[in-house]
Amino acid sequence: MGLSAKLQLRQSQSLVMTPQLMQSIRLLQFTHIELERFIDEEIEKNPLLERPEPVSDEPEMDVRSSLSEAEAADTSIDQMFEVAETSVETLADQLDTSMENVFPDDPAADAVHAPDRPQLSSASTASAGESYNLEEMARAEITLFDHVTEQIAFSLRHPSDLMIAHELADALDEAGYMRASVEEVAERLGTDVEDVCAVLEVCQRFDPPGLFARDLAECLALQLRSKDRLDPAMQAMLANLDLLARRDFVQLRRLCGVDDDDLIDMLAEIRGLDPRPALVFTYGTADPIVPDIIVKPAADGSWSVELNPDALPRVLVNQTYFASVSTRAKSTAEKEFLAECMQSANWLTRSLDQRAKTILKVASEIVRQQDAFLLHGVRHLRPLNLRTVADAIGMHESTVSRVTANKYMMTSRGLFELRYFFSVAIASAEGGDAHSSEAVRDRIRALIDAETAAEILSDDAIVAILNQDGIDIARRTVAKYREAMNIPSSVQRRREKRARAAVG
Incomplete structure (x- = not known):
C-alpha cells in the first residue's frame, strides 16, 4: 500500500468554552453571598456598572441631573481609566482602613483593634450631621x-x-x-x-x-x-x-x-x-441563609413558586454615562476599553437574568414532583434524581446539579436545601411506587423513638415492620441509615433505657 500526502476538508461542530461562558456556569453555583461579592468586584472594575438607588420615602435625586453635573465637571476619559485601575488595596490605604478591620477574621488582629470599636470620633460625628442611636448600634463582640x-x-x-x-x-x-x-x-x-x-x-x-x-x-x-x-x-x-x-x-x-x-x-x-x-465567643460573623425560592399555597390549590426578591442581585448598566464618555474618547485604546466595559456589563446583566430564570425553572419542577411532601410531610417525600428533573425541563443534568448546589427553598414546612428533595429510591415490597430514602429514615427514627425498655427493636425487627408497610429494604441498609442518624445498636439502647428506667 502506497503512502501519499492528501488535502482533505472536513466540517465539524464543537462547543468552545469561552471565559464568559465559563463564568456564566460559575454564576449558577454561587450562593447569594458569593454572588453579591462577585458583583461588587465587577462594579469596582467596570465604571459602567452601578447599584440602583435604594427606595425610600424621601424624594429621589434625578439620575439625569447627577449625570449632567458629572458632564459639567468635564471628566476626561483618562480620569475614568485611573478610577477603573485603582485597586482595593490603594483605596484602603487612602482611607486608612484595612479589610481586616472591616471583616475581622484573625483573632489576634481582632484583639488589637477591639478597643477602638466602641469609640466614635466626635469630628466624624459632627461632619455627618446626624445623631446616632447607640441602642441600635451592634455591640463589639468579645473574641x-x-x-x-x-x-x-x-x-x-x-x-x-x-x-x-x-x-x-x-x-x-x-x-x-x-x-x-x-x-x-x-x-x-x-x-x-x-x-x-x-x-x-x-x-x-x-x-x-x-x-x-x-x-x-x-x-x-x-x-x-x-x-x-x-x-x-x-x-x-x-x-x-x-x-x-x-x-x-x-x-x-x-x-x-x-x-x-x-x-x-x-x-x-x-x-x-x-x-x-x-x-x-465569636471569631467573625456568620453568613445568614437567605432562601432563593419562596413557595406558598396558591388560591387555586396549587403552589406559587417565586424568586425571593432579597436574594436577587441588583445591578444596572449606565447607558447615559456610556454615551457621555464615548463621545470624548479619542484614542483607539480608550474606545476599545469602553466597548469592552459595555460588552462585559451587558453580559453580566444577561447572565444574571438567565440564572434567575434557570433557578425558577428547576425549583418549579421540584415543587411539582414533591407536591405530596409539601402537603403531608416527609413520609410522602418521593424518590427523585437530577436526571428526572433535567429531562422534564429540557436541561442538562450538570446544569441542574449546579443550580441545586447551595440554594435554599422556603416552604410552609420549613427551609430546605434544594438537594434535600433528591433522594435514593427504596423499592416497594408490593410492587407499587418506590419510597424515598429520607422517608424511610424518618420511619426508622419514629420506630426507635417509640421503643420502651422492655421492647427494643433489633435491625431485623425493623426490617420486618418496614416490609409489612410495603418497604423492601435489607438489614444492612437499616443499619447504615441508623448509624448515619447516630442511633446506637439495639444492645446499647437496651442498656441505656434499662439504666434510665432503674433510676425512674
Whole structure:
C-alpha cells in the first residue's frame, strides 16, 4: 500500500468554552453571598456598572441631573481609566482602613483593634450631621483572644510568664483546645518545659472552665474540677471515655466502683458539661441563609413558586454615562476599553437574568414532583434524581446539579436545601411506587423513638415492620441509615433505657 500526502476538508461542530461562558456556569453555583461579592468586584472594575438607588420615602435625586453635573465637571476619559485601575488595596490605604478591620477574621488582629470599636470620633460625628442611636448600634463582640488576654493580665506578673501565656493563647483553636504541645512552646521560646507547664496550669483555671485543654478528657476534667466534682470515680470514667461512647455501662460501673444510681448521676453530670467551651465567643460573623425560592399555597390549590426578591442581585448598566464618555474618547485604546466595559456589563446583566430564570425553572419542577411532601410531610417525600428533573425541563443534568448546589427553598414546612428533595429510591415490597430514602429514615427514627425498655427493636425487627408497610429494604441498609442518624445498636439502647428506667 502506497503512502501519499492528501488535502482533505472536513466540517465539524464543537462547543468552545469561552471565559464568559465559563463564568456564566460559575454564576449558577454561587450562593447569594458569593454572588453579591462577585458583583461588587465587577462594579469596582467596570465604571459602567452601578447599584440602583435604594427606595425610600424621601424624594429621589434625578439620575439625569447627577449625570449632567458629572458632564459639567468635564471628566476626561483618562480620569475614568485611573478610577477603573485603582485597586482595593490603594483605596484602603487612602482611607486608612484595612479589610481586616472591616471583616475581622484573625483573632489576634481582632484583639488589637477591639478597643477602638466602641469609640466614635466626635469630628466624624459632627461632619455627618446626624445623631446616632447607640441602642441600635451592634455591640463589639468579645473574641476568645480578648477574653483570655484580659485574664492573663490579671493572673500573671512576670514578663517571662506573660510571654509564655500569650504563646499558649495563640495556640488555642475555636473550641478552646490548645493545639500545641508544651515541648513545642518551650522550644519556640527557648525556655524550660517545667516553666511552660506551670503557666499552663494557671491558664487552665481561666473562665470558662475547660480552656487550654489538650484533649476531651482533660477538658471535661477541668470543668469538673471547677465544680469540685473530680473524684476518683469521675477520673476513672474520664479515663475510659471509649466505653462511655460504646454505652458499656456494665464495664464502666465495675471500673468506677459505683452502683447504678451513682452511675446515672455521673452520666448526667457528664452530659451537662461543654465539650467546646470557647464556642460562646465569636471569631467573625456568620453568613445568614437567605432562601432563593419562596413557595406558598396558591388560591387555586396549587403552589406559587417565586424568586425571593432579597436574594436577587441588583445591578444596572449606565447607558447615559456610556454615551457621555464615548463621545470624548479619542484614542483607539480608550474606545476599545469602553466597548469592552459595555460588552462585559451587558453580559453580566444577561447572565444574571438567565440564572434567575434557570433557578425558577428547576425549583418549579421540584415543587411539582414533591407536591405530596409539601402537603403531608416527609413520609410522602418521593424518590427523585437530577436526571428526572433535567429531562422534564429540557436541561442538562450538570446544569441542574449546579443550580441545586447551595440554594435554599422556603416552604410552609420549613427551609430546605434544594438537594434535600433528591433522594435514593427504596423499592416497594408490593410492587407499587418506590419510597424515598429520607422517608424511610424518618420511619426508622419514629420506630426507635417509640421503643420502651422492655421492647427494643433489633435491625431485623425493623426490617420486618418496614416490609409489612410495603418497604423492601435489607438489614444492612437499616443499619447504615441508623448509624448515619447516630442511633446506637439495639444492645446499647437496651442498656441505656434499662439504666434510665432503674433510676425512674
